Amino acid sequence: MTSSPISTDALQDAIGEERKRLNEGSLALRQAYEAHPLTSGVLKGRARLVDGVIQRLWNACGMPPEAALVAVGGYGRGELYPCSDVDILILLADQPDGSLQSRLSTLVGALWDVGLEIGHSVRTVEECLDASASDITVQTNLLEARLLTGNAGLFDDFARHYREMLDVRTFFKAKQLEQEQRYTRYNDTPYSLEPNCKESPGGLRDLQMLGWISRAAGLGRNWRELARRRLLTGEEASDLRSVERFLQHVRIRLHYLTGRSEDRLLFDHQEKLARIMGIEATAAKRASEVFMQRYYLTAKKVTQINTILLQNYGTEIFPDRGGPAITINARFQAVRELLDIRSEQIFERHPSALLECFLLLQRHSELKGMTARTLRAVWLNRNRINAAFRADPANRALFLQILQQKRGIVHEFRRMNQYGILSRYLPPWRKILCQMQHDLFHVYTVDQHILMVLRNVRRFTMSEHAHEYPLMTRLILGFERNWLLYVAALFHDIAKGRGGDHSKLGMEDAREFCEDHGLSTEDTELVVWLVEHHLTMSQYAQKEDTSDPEVIRRFADIVANERRLTALYLLTHADIRGTSPKVWNGWKGKLLEDLFFSTQRLLRGATPQQALGLDDRQEDARRLLRYHGLRSGVEEALWAQLDAVYFMRHSAEEIAWHTRLLYFRPEADDPVVKARVSDEEHGVQVMVFTRDQKDLFVRLTGFFGRMGFTILDAKVHTTRHGYALDSFILQDPGQAAPYRDIVSLIEHDLTERLRKPLAPERPSSGRLSRQVKHFPITPTVSIRPDDAGKHYILSLMAADRPGLLFDVAEVLANYGISLQTAKIATLGERVEDTFLMSGAGLSQDAQVVRIERDLLERLQV
Structure with a gap:
């Protein structure tokens, strides 16, 4: 038997009526909720x-x-979020x-026309069962039909067959x-x-997921029923x-x-959400930070109970x-490859077992975790870790x-962090628990960053x-x-957010421990x-001229001995590496490695020139030239025009490449532009050799900027006979494919550009990232003489953007x-760039002030 469809005009009227009902009903729901x-x-x-809209259109x-x-x-569960798909x-x-089939198409089209985001399938009972058996997503969707x-x-026939074929295990x-x-x-983190x-x-x-498993196994349809079955405590x-309501809100x-x-809590939304949910800023935190800390604590609670309940399931x-x-x-046993307490009162009688249980997990590789009752007991007894507990030598x-x-x-x-043990044993840890770092550099909360650093040292x-870190x-x-080093990792950022220098404050916590x-x-x-x-080496490597023997000497004076240097x-x-996947690259690794070896040689008694490896570098470069078939002495004419600074700033491999x-x-007479793929930096290395000319560096940065490249490193050198020999390391943030196809393009287009005496072309300024829009970075500029008084150092910090x-x-x-030379350090959405420069006006305070003012104006976004 088949029902007669209404006419096209009548259907359109019905669609219009249902659209109106849906819109008015949705508005009423929103107003009632607000x-x-x-x-x-x-x-x-x-x-x-x-339900009503779909039934009437059916x-x-x-x-x-x-x-x-x-x-x-x-x-199917009877819950729909305001903009969720309707399956x-x-x-x-x-x-x-x-x-x-024609009527089905008409129905689905009508549902879309009404304004519903429909996800639909058309199946027989047998097809449902087949799809369910082969796809866990389909099986889960049908569970709540x-x-x-x-x-x-x-429908009853389908439901009976579905339950019969559902294998709970x-x-x-x-x-x-x-x-x-x-x-x-x-x-692997909510943070x-x-x-x-x-x-x-x-x-x-x-x-x-907890609800699906419970329903499939017939254990209960809500949290209250699970508590009655003692799979959960009442608390x-x-x-x-409580946490479910918060996440739903x-x-x-x-x-x-x-x-x-x-569903993403983007920076764009966090401050607005906090305001809408009635969360206000405190003296030390923005409203969004208070809101996100509450979110993280909620997520932490969910993962805790998720672990416990899955074990009970x-x-x-x-x-x-x-x-x-x-x-x-006497206190612990193994049950199903899990650590289990032998008595519910074990932590009450023996508080030290709160630490012992974690030690046992380390010593017994056959144990895969803790039983639910052990995890629950650890959490409930965490407050037994008090001053007296911490003072106990055992x-x-x-x-x-x-x-x-x-x-x-x-x-x-x-695990200790998850179940509140770490914050009880190390009181300063409580202040960084789930604390955001809105510097757009760290992508984790402070406590999770510290644990990530601990992981990296451990690796x-x-x-x-x-094979990943052979030298390390x-x-x-x-x-x-x-x-x-694990202790140092635990304390290196433990004083974040307290105000003041977290390195100095953290020292005191570390000393006390x-x-x-x-x-x-x-x-x-x-x-x-x-x-x-803990920040000193990265600052020297990324912001100082490490080809300067005096810089190496100053850093060596700080570290004082090789044990400290290595640590x-x-x-x-x-x-x-523990801040963000985007922050680390091969170039930063090379800067740190060069500084490490130069300082190590100096600490072992080498002269400053030997420490920088100048003689070794030239000898290594000569060996590479011989390896490539160049006869002895061919390098002399070029090298005679290069001073010691050039050899100190370039590696032996770079020197050999330039020389070849x-x-x-x-x-x-013509500019020489050569580019090659740099696997170490995951980008492109470019060499430019041309007669020195006005605004050359500006023209080069403009060219690379218009091509969409980020400049990671720039070494600017002028030879004795008036040529510019400049080197760049470039990356394209949006480049997914290999760079090989772009090498020839750079060489051809840049050569043609340098042959013509054209004014520099400004690259597109591009768009600011949404992160920077919501967490603006106030630019800073500083110009100071270096220790030798020969050059000046420009340090700047600003929001990253194209054309900067x-x-x-x-x-x-x-x-x-x-x-x-220029050192370009991109830290998430922030740049911290350092330039070594010279110029007659830099010795005049008034001129320096004008330069700083003009730079700040250009860096404003």
Whole structure:
């Protein structure tokens, strides 16, 4: 039997009527929510509103009574966010004929015309079961299927067969694996600066997954039912209701704010969301920072209970898994490869077991974690770690043992942080817990950044990562008591956000820890010194002229000995890599490595020139030239025009490359432009050799800027016979494919450009990133003489943008200033650039003030 469809005109009238109902109903829901923010009012109210619209259009399109219209996914659960997709299943008894296919198309089109974002499938019962068996996403969507209208018998038949074929154990394992994959996709952390409130760890998807498994296994349909079955405590059920409501409010507000299905907490939205949700700024934090800290603490709570509940689910679903408990000691046992307390009162009777449990996980590689009741007991008893606990020598010894184990250090410190142990044992840690860093440089909260640095230092010691960090591995394995570096990592940023110099404040925390834990004077001084100077090496490498022997000497005076140098190099490398995947590159690694070896040679008794490896560099360059078939002595004509500064600023490989290109034309009439792919820097290295000319550096930066390149490094050199020999390292932030195709383009176009005496062309200024718009960076400029008094150093900090280096070069050219070298440090959305320069006007204070003023004007965004 088939219902008769209404006419096209009548259908259009019905669509218009339903669109009006939907819009008016949606507006009423929003107004009611803004007057009295109840999540159920929006989520269930919108689902009911959409139910009515879809049901009436189903009838208007004359759908046959043999078919069934089914809500699936979140819509099937009876919840719809303001801008969420509406997922439906059209269930058929048999394959549709041509007439029915036409009606189905009409229905789906009508639903879209009304203004619904429809996700639909058309399947028979058999097709549903087949799709469910092969795709866990389909199986999950169908788990919450709800009949909207149509053939109830057909739907009941589907539901019965679906339940019969649902393998709860397979479903549980698949959802666990799916969560692990999702966590990996979102960097295994809820603490990124712009998390996804639905998909990131600790987001709504974690709660939904718990609900799906519970429903599939018949364990309960809400948190209260799970508590009645003792899978949750009453407090945990209450916590889950609270965090779920908070995340629902966040997502609802985000949809209303953006007018679309947006689940990312972008910088653009954080301040507005905080204001909408009634969160105000404090004396020390912006409203967005207060809001995000609350979000992170919520996500932390979700991941905690998610871990506990999944273990309890596993016990219910696999009651036969594992054998009898295996006694480890008087306090702990192993159950199903998990560490378990032997008594519910163990932490009350033996508070030191709060640290012992983490040590046991490190020492017993067969253990994969803690049982749910152990995790719950750790969390509930965390406040037993008080001043008396921290003063107990036995507990201090336990904490040091955790730091000194051969395995599991990072895993257990992360677990200690997750369950509140670390912030109780190290009181300063409480102040950085879930604290944002709105410097657009770090992409993690302070506590997560510190744990990332700890991970990086730890990886240096592991053979499986030796291919990634061969030098670091060699250095740390030869470093006596290398666990001291873990202590320095824990304290290097622990004073962030307190006001004042966090390095100085962190020194005091580190000293107190070391002295309390009985470290020797030598080890204490090393850790305290590392915390104080953890930024020093990166500042020297990226902002000073490390080809200057005096700079190396000053840095060597700070480190004083090779043990400190090695420790600082390892910590600096780990720190930079622990800020953001975008911050580290091969060029920064090379700067640090060069500074390390130069300082090491100086500390071992070399002269400043030997420390910089000038003689070795020239000899290595000669060997490379012989390797490429050039006869002895061909380099002399070119090298005679190059001074010591050139050889100090370039590596042997760069010197050999330049020489191979220029030895036969040291007085070339035409510009020589050569480019090559640099695998080390993941970019392009460019050499320019031409007669020196006015505004050359400005023209070059303008050219590279118009091509969309970021300049990572620039070495500007003028030969004795009046030629410019300039080197650049370039990256294209948007370049995904190999750079090889662009090398010839650079060589041809730049050569043609330099042949013509044209004025510099300004590159496009481009658009500011949205991060910079919401967290503006006030530019700073400083010009000071170097220690030798021969040159001047320009240091600037500003928001990164296309054309910035061109603007700087143009201002300096206008004042007749010559550049010697430029170090470009891009830290997320911020640049910290350093230029070594010379010019007659730089000795005059009034002229310097004018230059600084003009630079600041150009750097404003």
